[in-house]
Each structure stands twice: as structure tokens, then as C-alpha cells.
Amino acid sequence: MEANVLKAKGLERLVCPVCHQQLGLADGGIRCMGCGRVYPSVDGIPVLIASRATGI
Template identity: 50%
Template sequence: MPLDPRLLEILCCPACHGDLVERPEALRCQSCGLAYPIEDGIPVMLVDRARKDEA
């Protein structure tokens, strides 16, 4: 289930404040490449839970 586009407009990467794009099961930062998981439709915006996403 895609996230509400209005939510994506206000969220930014907590590590570098870059823009996020929605990927399957994660939000990926376009600047630093960290991917934040989406669990039960809720983005988990914690740097400790992020993973480096090269794609």
C-alpha cells in the first residue's frame, strides 16, 4: 500500500535531511542512500534501523 503523497512531502531523511522516495517496503534517501523500513504502513524514521541502499 503506497504512502500518502502528502506525507512524503513533509518527511526528510533524519541523517542528512535529503529527499525521500518510496521503494517497496522502504523509504530511500536520494542524498545519502539510507533506506528506512516501512512496517505495517508506517515509516520507521530511525537512523539505527536504516540500512545502506545502493540501488
């Protein structure tokens, strides 16, 4: 599973490119704890591009 490649410690260093809030693992991607956007993860690498996010 792709999300398993990312570790929680790695997410501590990343923030949402839109609202600059903390990120967390979600089914199928990375979820922003602030605005709720879900960014996809491709081969375990988060794609933090606002236009690729869902759930807004």
C-alpha cells in the first residue's frame, strides 16, 4: 500500500501548500488537517499540488 511508505515523522515536515496546516495519512492519500484537502500519493510520494487535491 502506497501510504505505508510515508512515515508519520516525514509528514511532520510537510504542510498543506494552500493553508499551511499539518498533514496526516488518509485512505488514498494525504489529508490536510486544516482545510480538508486530500492530496494523492504516487508510489509513496505525496503530490502536494493544489489542483490535484480532492475534498474541497
